[in-house]
Amino acid sequence: MRNIDKIYIEGQFVTPKGAEMADLHNPSTEEKIGTVRLAGVEDAQEAIAAAKRAFPAFSRTSKAERIDMLQRLNAAVAARVSDLTEAMALEYGAPQTFTRFAIPHAASSFLTMASVLEDYEFERQMGQARVVMQPSGVAAAITPWNSNIGFITSKLATAIAAGSTIVIKPSEMSAIQTQILTECLHDAGLPKGVFNIINGYGNVVGAELSRHPDIAKVTFTGSTAVGREILRNAADTFKRVTLELGGKGPNIILDDADLDVVIAGVLRMGFINSGQACIAGTRILVPNHRLDDVLVRLKKEIETFKVGAPSDPDAMIGPMVSRKQYDRVQSYIELGTQEGARLLTGGPGRPAGLDRGWFTKPTIFFGVDNQMRIAREEIFGPVLSVIAYGDEDEALSIANDTPYGLQAYLHGTDAARMQRLADRLDSGRVVINGAPHEPLAPFGGFKQSGIGREYGVFGLDAFMEPKAIIA
Numbered sequence: 001m002r003n004i005d006k007i008y009i010e011g012q013f014v015t016p017k018g019a020e021m022a023d024l025h026n027p028s029t030e031e032k033i034g035t036v037r038l039a040g041v042e043d044a045q046e047a048i049a050a051a052k053r054a055f056p057a058f059s060r061t062s063k064a065e066r067i068d069m070l071q072r073l074n075a076a077v078a079a080r081v082s083d084l085t086e087a088m089a090l091e092y093g094a095p096q097t098f099t100r101f102a103i104p105h106a107a108s109s110f111l112t113m114a115s116v117l118e119d120y121e122f123e124r125q126m127g128q129a130r131v132v133m134q135p136s137g138v139a140a141a142i143t144p145w146n147s148n149i150g151f152i153t154s155k156l157a158t159a160i161a162a163g164s165t166i167v168i169k170p171s172e173m174s175a176i177q178t179q180i181l182t183e184c185l186h187d188a189g190l191p192k193g194v195f196n197i198i199n200g201y202g203n204v205v206g207a208e209l210s211r212h213p214d215i216a217k218v219t220f221t222g223s224t225a226v227g228r229e230i231l232r233n234a235a236d237t238f239k240r241v242t243l244e245l246g247g248k249g250p251n252i253i254l255d256d257a258d259l260d261v262v263i264a265g266v267l268r269m270g271f272i273n274s275g276q277a278c279i280a281g282t283r284i285l286v287p288n289h290r291l292d293d294v295l296v297r298l299k300k301e302i303e304t305f306k307v308g309a310p311s312d313p314d315a316m317i318g319p320m321v322s323r324k325q326y327d328r329v330q331s332y333i334e335l336g337t338q339e340g341a342r343l344l345t346g347g348p349g350r351p352a353g354l355d356r357g358w359f360t361k362p363t364i365f366f367g368v369d370n371q372m373r374i375a376r377e378e379i380f381g382p383v384l385s386v387i388a389y390g391d392e393d394e395a396l397s398i399a400n401d402t403p404y405g406l407q408a409y410l411h412g413t414d415a416a417r418m419q420r421l422a423d424r425l426d427s428g429r430v431v432i433n434g435a436p437h438e439p440l441a442p443f444g445g446f447k448q449s450g451i452g453r454e455y456g457v458f459g460l461d462a463f464m465e466p467k468a469i470i471a
């Protein structure tokens with residue numbers, strides 16, 4: 001049993017004044033594995049005050065000093081990759097296929113941001129004006145449970161590069177991972193108060209961070225519903241707000257795609273992070289005349305996607321994070337059948353042989369109409385919809401007919417054509433033929449997938465205010 005009873009304020013692990021406790025679970029076994037003592041409003045205010053005290057000196061640090069800090073943060077996180085991986089497996093149930101990428105990526109986000117900072121122009125001449133990029137002030141980060149470590153490191157890296165101090169509120173369901181990560185970050189020896197990390201409920205600590213007048217900027221990753229609430233709370237004080245929200249990514253198989261090559265990639269994009277991923281390609285768009293062939297191949301390929309606990313190195317799909325999330329995914333599987341979609345594979349209940357743990361059968365519906373709720377709403381589990389289309393224009397129109405616009409996928413053989421199609425997709429990112437993640441490129445969504453962009457120069461700009469000095 002792990003009992004997490006500290007939060008991190010002004011360079012110290014302190015006991016929160018809030019006394020509320022929450023249970024932590026292992027989603028692969030459903031067992032209780034610990035408790036977390038949650039911060040309250042007063043703790044949030046103390047963390048904000050600490051970040052505010054640290055801001056004047058930190059915002060004046062040089063590029064070289066910040067690059068040095070980012071390098072130290074990278075080294076401190078990289079030193080404990082195995083502890084962080086173990087915690088993510090225990091508390092979140094992430095399969096090794098995901099943690100093998102996610103944890104080293106989290107550590108390297110500091111170095112990626114250091115390289116962005118190296119080339120970043122804090123002063124630019126524009127006509128007669130000297131334009132100075134100034135950090136907007138104390139930032140708050142609010143993050144979800146589905147990649148807790150990576151979201152904290154990427155937001156922290158950007159704040160450090162900008163010269164902003166920050167208060168971070170991770171998901172209360174990720175407290176064990178947060179504790180180990182905070183120990184790493186502490187070891188990097190940054191000035192006190194530059195970053196502060198507090199566990200707490202969203203409607204208590206998250207709401208205070210979104211409202212507090214001393215917070216200038218909120219960077220949030222999570223659901224669209226909570227993003228809306230944060231935007232409302234932030235409006236009174238006109239905070240700068242970056243929102244990374246939900247998705248319902250189109251995963252488009254073009255008529256010239258080599259099915260021997262693309263089917264595995266289509267499913268990998270759909271089931272990424274056990275389907276608990278905003279970037280998952282959950283709507284598989286298939287040309288009418290290739291539908292039968294694609295369905296046969298999807299059904300065959302899905303057998304290679306083993307469901308299991310992270311201790312199984314072959315498992316590609318882990319459990320849902322919580323009972324609540326398991327029930328939500330199950331309810332969408334039932335809804336799909338009620339709406340008239342047909343089950344290609346999967347369905348309600350647990351996979352055979354797994355009678356404990358919040359495991360869901362990887363499920364594919366076909367005969368799906370893009371107006372069905374299973375095609376419009378984010379399910380956040382391994383449930384995919386196959387939608388047939390006639391021609392290229394219809395594929396694009398179905399792909400763009402969604403409230404979301406975060407990440408889209410194209411699979412085909414004609415590179416020039418795919419570039420042309422990508423230009424017509426309303427999506428923050430378009431990934432062609434399973435290309436790897438590009439951490440320097442902007443990340444974020446059109447429409448209800450969010451506001452603003454993270455990563456690279458765009459991410460850094462979002463922490464700054466341009467100031468024009470005209471002489």
Ligand code: NAD
Pocket residue numbers: 142143144145146169170171172200201202203205206207210221222223224226227229230243244245246247277278378380406449450
């Ligand atoms: P969530 O929105 O329920 O919670 C996210 C965070 O917000 C948590 O820390 C939570 O405590 C906090 N929160 C809750 N209510 C709040 C409030 N009223 N004010 C301020 N903060 C509040 O999301 P989740 O269930 O943790 O994560 C799943 C969601 O995150 C999915 O919808 C998914 O699409 C989204 N997500 C988006 C991205 C992206 O980059 N676009 C990445 C991962 C996950």
